Structure formats: C-alpha cells, structure tokens
Amino acid sequence: MTGVTVAAADLGASGGRVMAGQVSDSGITLHEVHRFPNEPVTAGGTLYWDILRLYADVRLGLGLAARQFPLASAGIDSWGVDFGLLDASGALLGNPVHYRDARTTGVPARVHAAVPAAELYTATGIQQIPFNTIYQLAATPTLPHAATMLLIPDLLAYWLTGVPGAEITNASTTSLLEVRAQAWASEVIAKAGLPPRIFPPLRRPGEIIGPVSEPNGPGSPGSPLPVIAVASHDTASAVAAVPAAGPDFAYISSGTWSLAGMELDAPVLTAASRAANFTNEAGVDRTIRYLRNLTGLWLLQQSVRCWPPSSLDDLLAEAARVPRLRFVIDPDDPVFVPPGDMPGRISAWLAGRGEAVPAGPAETVRCILDSLALAYRRAITEVQSLSGRHADVVHIVGGGARNALLCQLTADATGLPVIAGPAEATCFGNVLVQARALGAAPGDLAGMRALIRSTQPLRSFTPTRDSTRAWAEAAARI
Numbered sequence: 001m002t003g004v005t006v007a008a009a010d011l012g013a014s015g016g017r018v019m020a021g022q023v024s025d026s027g028i029t030l031h032e033v034h035r036f037p038n039e040p041v042t043a044g045g046t047l048y049w050d051i052l053r054l055y056a057d058v059r060l061g062l063g064l065a066a067r068q069f070p071l072a073s074a075g076i077d078s079w080g081v082d083f084g085l086l087d088a089s090g091a092l093l094g095n096p097v098h099y100r101d102a103r104t105t106g107v108p109a110r111v112h113a114a115v116p117a118a119e120l121y122t123a124t125g126i127q128q129i130p131f132n133t134i135y136q137l138a139a140t141p142t143l144p145h146a147a148t149m150l151l152i153p154d155l156l157a158y159w160l161t162g163v164p165g166a167e168i169t170n171a172s173t174t175s176l177l178e179v180r181a182q183a184w185a186s187e188v189i190a191k192a193g194l195p196p197r198i199f200p201p202l203r204r205p206g207e208i209i210g211p212v213s214e215p216n217g218p219g220s221p222g223s224p225l226p227v228i229a230v231a232s233h234d235t236a237s238a239v240a241a242v243p244a245a246g247p248d249f250a251y252i253s254s255g256t257w258s259l260a261g262m263e264l265d266a267p268v269l270t271a272a273s274r275a276a277n278f279t280n281e282a283g284v285d286r287t288i289r290y291l292r293n294l295t296g297l298w299l300l301q302q303s304v305r306c307w308p309p310s311s312l313d314d315l316l317a318e319a320a321r322v323p324r325l326r327f328v329i330d331p332d333d334p335v336f337v338p339p340g341d342m343p344g345r346i347s348a349w350l351a352g353r354g355e356a357v358p359a360g361p362a363e364t365v366r367c368i369l370d371s372l373a374l375a376y377r378r379a380i381t382e383v384q385s386l387s388g389r390h391a392d393v394v395h396i397v398g399g400g401a402r403n404a405l406l407c408q409l410t411a412d413a414t415g416l417p418v419i420a421g422p423a424e425a426t427c428f429g430n431v432l433v434q435a436r437a438l439g440a441a442p443g444d445l446a447g448m449r450a451l452i453r454s455t456q457p458l459r460s461f462t463p464t465r466d467s468t469r470a471w472a473e474a475a476a477r478i
Contacts, residue, residue, distance in 0.1 A: 004072045004440035007033070007065040007218075007225075008430035009058045010234065011078035011152065013256045014038055014301065016054060018061025019424070020069045021431030023440050027455030030427055033068065034061030040098045047101040051084060051092075055156055059214070066218035066225060073208075074160075074218065075230035075434045076153040077237045077426060079257075080173030081133045084155040085146035085198070086164075093142045096152065099131035100338060107135045115191045118274065123188050125179035125267045125280030126172070127293060133174035137194055149198040153232040160227055161210035164200045167229045169236035171202060172282035179267045179280050179288075205231045205284050206437040230433045231284050235259045235291075237429030240284040240445060241422065242395045243453035250380050250391035252410065253425070254400025256298045258372065260379035261291025262389055273386050284433065285445055290387055292379045295331040297400060299368045302342035307361050318362035319369065320405050324412075325474040327358050327367035331375055355477075373409035374475055380414050394418045397425035404459070411461040413471045418461040428452055 003024035010017055017035040021028060036057040041050050062074055085093040097103060108130055112120070117128060126132060133151075137143060150158055151170045158164050171177045171184075176192075176199070178185040184199045203209070211224035218225050231237040238253040242263075253259040267280035267288050281289040304312065329336075329349050336345060343364050347357040350367075358364040376394075384391055394416045400406055401420040411418040422428055432448045435441035442448050 004435050004438050005069045006431055006434040006438070007062055007071050007074040008230070008427045008434070009061060009074065009076040009156070010427050010430060011038060011054060011058075011076070012234065013079055016057060017427075018058065018065055019427045019431070020065045020071070021427065021435070022069075023431060023435040028428060028431065028451060030424055030431070031069075033065045036061075046103065047098040048095040049082065049098055049152070051096050051152075051155070055159055058156055059160075059218070062218035062225070071218065071225055072438055073226045073228045073434050074212075075228045075430050076156050077230055077232045077234045077430050078152040080151070080170050080233045080235075081131055081136065083133060083136070083149050083151050085140070085142060086148040086150065087145055088147040093145060096155075097136065099136070103139045104130045104135045107139045111135055111138050111192055114193065115188055118271070120175060120188060121274040122269055123178055123185050124175045125269050126175040127277050127279035129293060134176050134188075134192060134194075138192060143195065146195070146198050148200055150200065151232070154200070157209050157227050157229070160212050160214055162213045163210040165203045165209065165229070166200050167232040168202050168204055169231045169282045169284070170233040173233055177282070179269070179282075182282060182286070203229045205229055205236075205433045208437070228434045228437050230430045233281065234426045236281065236283050236289060237427075237433070238397050238425040239263060239289055240429035240433065240448065241425040241452055242397055243419070243422070243449050243456065243458060244393075244395060245453065248390055248392045249395055250383060250393070250416070251395045251397065252376055252400070253398045254296055254396055254406070255398040256296055256301065258294040258296035258376070258400070259289075259291045260294055260376055260383070261289060262383050262387055262391060264288040264290045264387060264389070268387055270386070276382050276386060278383065278386060284429075287445070290383060292383070294372075294375050294379060295336055296372065299331055299336060299342055299346075299372075300365065302339055303361070303364055303368065306341055306343050310361070315361055315365050316403065316405050319365040322363050322366035325370050325470055327356065327363060327370070328374060328474050328478055329367060329371045330478045331368070331371045369403075369406050369409055370474070372406060373413040374471065374478070376410050377413040377471060377475065380416070391416065396420045397422060399423055401459075407459070407461045408464070411463045412467040415463050415468055417463065419458050420461065421458040422452060422456045428456075
C-alpha cells in the first residue's frame with residue numbers, strides 16, 4: 001500500500017469537524033483542521049438545523065485541509081434520520097427539521113394504521129422511535145412539492161458535486177429500507193403514502209460520488225477533489241473503527257446518543273427483538289449493526305449548560321467520590337429527550353417516585369453516569385440473548401471513551417472487560433473507508449481494525465469484584 005491523505009467531515013448533533021487523515025502501512029494519523037458548533041435554530045415554533053451554516057463550515061474545512069495537505073479525496077458522515085427535500089430544479093424546499101422537534105407527535109400511530117408496526121419491523125428491522133424518517137416525511141407539508149429526499153451527508157455531498165444519492169448505512173436508519181435486500185422498501189413506501197419518486201439511487205461505502213464541482217471548492221483547478229461515499233451514518237463509521245481482535249465483541253458508540261450492540265452477518269427480525277426495541281442497521285461490507293439507541297451524554301451536556309462554568313474533569317472527579325447507585329433514573333424516559341433544565345427533570349423524575357434527589361452537580365453527574373451504565377448493562381445483556389451470540393469484551397468508542405468513570409462503571413455493570421478508544425472512531429472509520437477505496441488501506445474490516453489496534457492508544461477497564469449484586473439490585477429499581 002502507498003500512503004494517502006484524505007479529509008473527513010464529521011457532523012454530530014452538537015458540533016462538527018473536518019479532519020485530515022494520513023494512512024500508510026505504519027498507521028493512521030488524524031489532524032484536526034476545523035472545528036465548529038452545530039447550533040439548531042427555532043423559528044416559527046419549529047426546530048431546524050442550520051444547514052447552510054453547516055455546509056459553509058464543511059466547505060471552509062475542506063478548503064483549509066486542501067491547502068495544508070495533498071488531499072486525495074473527501075468524505076462526509078453525520079447523524080441519521082434527518083433530511084432535506086429538493087424540488088425538480090434541485091433547490092432546497094426548506095431547512096431540514098431537527099429530529100427533536102415535536103412535529104411527529106401522534107404521527108407514528110397514523111402511519112401504523114396503514115403499515116402495522118410488526119409489518120414495518122419485519123421489512124426494515126428498525127427500532128421504533130418517533131422521529132424516524134418515515135414519520136418525519138409523513139409530517140412534512142411540503143412533501144407533494146418534493147422531487148428528491150437527501151439525508152444530511154448526501155445533501156452536503158450533492159451541493160459539493162451535483163450528484164444525488166443515498167448512502168446505504170444512513171438510508172437504513174430511515175425505516176424505509178428493506179433490511180434483507182438492502183433496497184428501498186417499495187411496499188412500505190406505498191402503504192405509507194409516500195411518493196416513490198423522492199428516493200434517490202442507493203450507493204455503498206467506498207463508491208466515488210463525483211468531483212467537487214462547486215466554484216471555489218477545495219482542490220486545485222486542474223485536479224478537482226473527488227468525494228467518496230463513506231459509511232455516512234456516524235455510528236456505521238465508528239463501528240467500522242472498533243479495534244476488535246475477533247468477532248465476539250459488543251460495542252458502545254458513546255456520544256450525545258449511545259448506540260449499544262453487536263456486529264452480525266444477518267438481521268434479527270423476531271417478535272422478541274421488536275419488543276426489546278432493537279434495530280438492524282446496515283454496516284460496512286454488508287454487516288448488520290444490531291443495536292439499541294440509548295440516551296447518551298446528552299443528559300450530561302444539557303446539565304452542564306445549567307450550572308455555573310466549571311471544569312468537567314473536576315465534576316467527574318467529584319462524582320467519582322459519590323457512593324455508587326444512590327440515584328438512578330431511566331435515561332431513556334421521553335421526559336429527557338427535549339433540551340432544557342436536565343438537572344431539574346432528573347430531580348423531578350426521582351421525587352415523583354419517592355426517591356431521594358441529588359444535592360448538587362456532583363451527585364447529578366454520578367446519577368447520570370450510573371444510570372447510563374445500567375442502560376448499557378440491559379442492552380449488552382439483551383443483545384447477546386436476542387442474537388444468540390456471546391460477547392467477551394465491550395468496546396467503547398466515541399467521546400465517552402475519554403470518560404474513565406463511565407468506562408469503569410460500564411465494566412462493573414456489565415461484568416465484562418471494557419476497552420476504551422479510539423475517541424475519534426467515527427473519523428477513523430470515515431478516513432479508512434476512503435483510503436481503502438483508493439487502495440491505501442487494508443481490504444477488509446479485520447485489517448482496518450488491526451491497523452487501528454496497533455497504532456492507537458487504548459485503555460482497559462476490569463470489572464470491580466463483588467459489584468454484580470449491587471448493579472442487579474439497582475436495575476430492579478427502574
């Protein structure tokens with residue numbers, strides 16, 4: 001393999017960054033080029049993504065990267081389910097609506113009257129969440145005027161290249177993709193009353209979308225920068241970069257959301273799987289990301305906003321001194337979904353059940369982390385049972401891999417060793433898929449993971465002895 005440098009644009013629910021990734025036989029190195037906030041905007045009572053600001057920052061970051069490095073390509077990943085609609089001329093019909101907006105309230109029941117929930121799950125394998133794309137589309141008044149639906153990374157790639165399409169790992173989050181055939185679910189689309197014309201051609205990770213055609217775009221005038229379809233759902237990129245040494249692993253992609261599951265060869269579409277609210281999303285190389293979406297560090301992020309400025313490291317150190325499992329909540333209760341006064345909601349949730357409430361930020365942080373670890377425990381236990389697979393280790397990737405207290409609590413709660421890192425797994429996965437398409441990275445997932453494992457710092461956490469009973473008792477409280 002020869003070395004190559006590519007640009008990864010990674011958009012999360014609270015911020016984005018453009019990284020330059022250098023890949024060679026000796027390893028992979030990331031260089032942060034541009035970091036920017038992702039701040040939704042409320043207008044007329046609707047919560048929108050500021051998509052033009054995000055696009056401007058992606059373009060700025062790619063331009064900066066192209067001036068600093070000899071870029072061979074670029075790739076874009078983001079969160080799932082949200083989209084923009086284009087008219088017949090290719091113009092955006094309106095700003096994409098944020099998945100946390102309330103417009104889908106009551107919509108799932110309406111959709112299920114036409115497509116029963118069991119039938120929908122059998123076809124698409126997707127966990128029922130009120131903001132899934134199928135429900136958002138059903139709640140979109142401009143839908144009759146739409147010619148094309150593009151998910152967020154595909155929309156940005158379209159503006160860069162002029163080429164529409166739907167990358168399959170992100171398309172699988174819509175509840176509109178047939179999970180076994182990995183094609184648009186035409187029967188579901190018809191029964192839901194959605195126009196088939198809006199669904200663009202599907203593409204897979206590693207396909208070249210096209211060169212940047214935007215005036216003043218990144219790349220030299222004589223050599224426009226190619227944009228490559230990566231695993232454009234950020235979790236798919238993160239899972240591709242899990243540094244597992246074998247197949248018997250569970251993973252937690254820990255960020256604003258936590259995605260806990262296992263990598264499978266085929267979907268699990270049983271009634272028990274649907275009842276447990278597990279989802280089957282497409283991964284790299286036709287794998288299935290069998291997982292449950294869990295509330296993640298969103299609870300901590302929102303809580304920190306409500307307190308006077310202080311060091312997160314100091315808060316975590318104080319939280320580590322709080323006795324374990326004094327306060328536990330169900331972090332997936334819908335009351336915790338909207339932004340706002342999270343500490344107040346946590347206290348109200350506990351008080352409403354006759355439980356003691358946290359006395360300050362340190363106890364609230366400990367409550368959040370203990371509760372997340374309990375949620376991870378449930379998910380890791382159930383994913384093994386439902387899939388018939390055993391996990392020997394839990395890999396935590398994403399921002400939560402930096403949180404040593406959360407990683408240790410996860411080891412204690414699950415009773416499994418935890419390997420934490422890399423924190424930048426999404427960018428590593430984005431970069432490696434591009435590099436592989438260019439012939440500069442291993443040709444399979446095992447090789448890509450070995451490259452990360454051999455060159456990136458990882459931390460190990462061993463379950464604390466005699467902690468199993470305490471976690472089991474705490475789980476029974478919620």
